[in-house]
Amino acid sequence: MPAGPSKSSLSLAAACALGGGLVATVMLFGAVARLEYERTALNFSQRANVRVAAVQHGLQQAVEVVTVTNQLFASVQPVTRQQFHDFTVPLLERYPFISAFNFHRVVPGEQRAAIEAQLRQAVPGTVLREMRNGRLEVAPARSQYNIVDYLEPLAGNEPAFGLNVSPNSRVAAALAASVASGKPAATGLLTLAQDHGGQHHGFEVLMAVYKRGAPLETLDQRRAALLGDTAAIMRPHGLVQRILADANLLTERGVMVDVYASREPDPATLVYNGGPAAQPGPLDRAGTQLAALLHAPDPVAMAGHIDVAGQPWHVVVRQAPTPFLDNHTGSLSTLVGGVLLTLLLTVYVQATVRRSRRVQALVAERTVDLKRSNEALIEDVIARKRTEKALQESEQRFRQLVTMSTDWYWEQDEELRFTYVSSDVATKGGVDSARYLGKTRWEAAPGFLDSDSGRTHKLLLEAHQSFANFEYVVRDDNGTERWFCISGEPLFDELNRFMGYRGTGSDITARKATEQRIHHVAQHDVLTGLPNRSLLQDRLSQAIAYSERSGQPIWVMLIDLDRFKFVNDSMGHKAGDVLLVTVAARLHGALRETDTVARLSGDEFVVILTGHGEERLTPEIVQRLMDSVAQPVMLGTKEFSVTASIGVAVYPTDGAPADALIEHADIAMYRAKKLGRNNFQFYTPAMNDEAQERVRIEGALRKALDRGEFVLHYQPQVDLATGEIVGMEALLRWKHPELGMVPPGRFIGVAEDTGLIAPIGAWVMRTAAQQNKAWQDAGLGQLRVAVNLSARQFASPDLVADIERVLADTGLPPEYLEIELTESLFMSDIAQAVDVLHGMKALGIKLSIDDFGTGYSSLSYLSRFPIDVLKIDRSFVNDIDRDASDAAIVASIITLAHNLKLSVIAEGVESAGQLDYLRRHGCDEMQGFYFSKPLPADEFAALLRARTALALAAPELDEETA
């Protein structure tokens, strides 16, 4: 499992929440704090403005008081001291911040004594004095004095009475200013004489007093008319305090006012001090720093300038440091709340993320579990489905089996009587179960005990033995024969007493039928339905056994159809099959039930005749068979008659073994063939010699070629028009060292049968070609040599190539080689034969049809075959001078051949009459003993050498024609 984040680590989402929350909090805090700062600043600014305005207003009112006293001198002159007193006393009570009202009188120096005298009247001992270096001293003599003449209240202000203020520049400047402006003018801070040089400060507001009635328009006029001034001595601290108190501005804490009697806040001119500044606490400092960061410092002071009768004053309103919390609860609450909210959000997000992770992990874990469970479930489902399917299939098979089964169930008691038979016996066996109940099996199935097997079965039951697959025949309720197969087990009780049987039964009729069919097929010929060689052997054994038991003879006949091969080859296999089936049926029909007719092979049939009682076997039976076979058969649209050659072997005769019967019948049949077919021969031991000779020839023939025992004889073929030898037929001879000269009639058939004809025929063709080439080279004439071609050679796919090779090897020009073919060679597959013939013809050789007229003899095919010569069979030639029909046939053949542009050669010409007939009917060539027998090569060469134009006189016949 992959390692997840540790529990203590902050998730990204939580970190974002924390960071975002803090940033938002700080920003919000900053915004709120800034608002708070701005609100505080505005608040302070308003209060500061109120205080500055109050101070200014209060001072102006104070200045206005001087104006009031000045009005006294303007309206009453001279003003007495008493009047001055009366006038100012109420004002002093009303304006307590005024410590004294003065009247400064301008006194020329020469009036000093006088004025001092007046002053002493008011206050004895008074002399003019001045302030010097903070001390009162007697005023020196001056040209003009400006003395404090009237002074109210005198009490407390005594030092100032008689004081010459003219040296005081500030007073002088104020007086000048008042003269100049016509308005009250204030001095700067003064050290008052009544303070005895102490640090108490005060200032004067004075206003010039002029002689009544004097012009005052110009400055000079005002200077000239100047009598002095009225002044109010004011204590600025008290004055400012009184002003603030009257404006109710001293009750509010936190805002302090400092008033400077100067343009700038010079500590030396500080006339009113609102109080010391409070020391800020750590939080306040932090707040200050924060305010600096926010560019919104708390307001601490605000300055204002006011004019006090021409003197610039400076007012500072200070903000007493307030606890930071006072003005910043909102921002701090925002900060704290934001931080708390952020922390809460962070905790919440972290918890949510953790829970989400836990849920994810849980989900992943559950998913894996679920997947495993799912897979297991799928496997279970698959296994269950497989099992269900298997069960279904099994059940289906079982149902099918039950349905298809021919089984039924049965029970028997101790007396072998049926006590129960399931109803299936009716549906599957065609027998009502009631037929069984209370009966034994042999009672229910009549004939059961007629067979050995039935009796044996009963004995087995009586011995209380189990049995399986016992088969027996039953007739069902419809009387139809059925085969039942039963199995059973004996039943015993606990004391081992026999209680009966129980078992199953099934209907095996269909199986039996199949078996019988298979058995039948195995033992019968498919084409004809006759017993085959296998069943024939059984039947023969049974017949022999019967013969031995009964002493009755057996005749075994081997029947071979004559010229069946021709039918097969010329008319096709289907025609051959029809012929065989027809013959089989006829043979079967001509025999008794107890006789057997079987098909041995091809066109060979075997018949077993068994003698019964007085009924004797006679040759008429054989003749009857021959007659039945010889009946015309329709093969397609043609009617065809076939004959049979039959050999008969009799048992018992001459002690011949039973297993040689068919062989003997074959030998006898062979003899019948030899004897011209369409006859029957009984086997004699002498026939066996012939057969043995055939075997001997076959053995010798196999070695003859290697041993060079073959030679060729050449029979001339003569042009009937010129009488010249134009060709020769090569005829095979076998010089056997013991058998002597063996004629072709004795071994060609064997060679054909054994296949030896192929190499022998090849040797004949090569030897004949070589010989002809040699004679041509020897100047014995340009003759053609004809060789016979067997069926096997014609069927060889290498035929054309072989001929081509012979021509190439021997150097014989192809037109001097002629191949003789019989009609039977190409009748089985004419299309293929046409191809082969064209292939041969393409080599340039000549082709002739041998034995023409004896076979199918259809002239229709001749036009399709690339043949050159028709060779009329000697059987026709033989009788042309005796048999008119043969003569007519020969004449017709010659005419037809010529119409087809074929030349005609007649063979077997033995007489002048034959020769004459042939010549008269336009036959082209002849071959026969009349001219020459077949000659060995050297004799034939001698004949050629000696030949001249042959006289067609009959030569002497030699021994070969005898």
Ligand SMILES: Nc1nc2c(ncn2[C@@H]2O[C@H](COP(=O)(O)O[C@H]3[C@@H](O)[C@H](n4cnc5c(=O)[nH]c(N)nc54)O[C@@H]3COP(=O)(O)O)[C@@H](O)[C@H]2O)c(=O)[nH]1
């Ligand atoms: N496949 C091969 N068949 C061959 C070959 N050589 C011969 N044969 C065939 O054998 C059959 C018997 O031949 P043979 O005994 O040689 O008889 C030939 C002649 O001797 C005989 N003949 C010729 N003239 C006369 C006559 O005036 N009278 C008379 N009774 N017989 C005569 O005829 C036979 C030639 O017949 P054919 O071939 O049809 O021209 C015979 O069928 C041979 O064909 C071989 O090499 N291969």
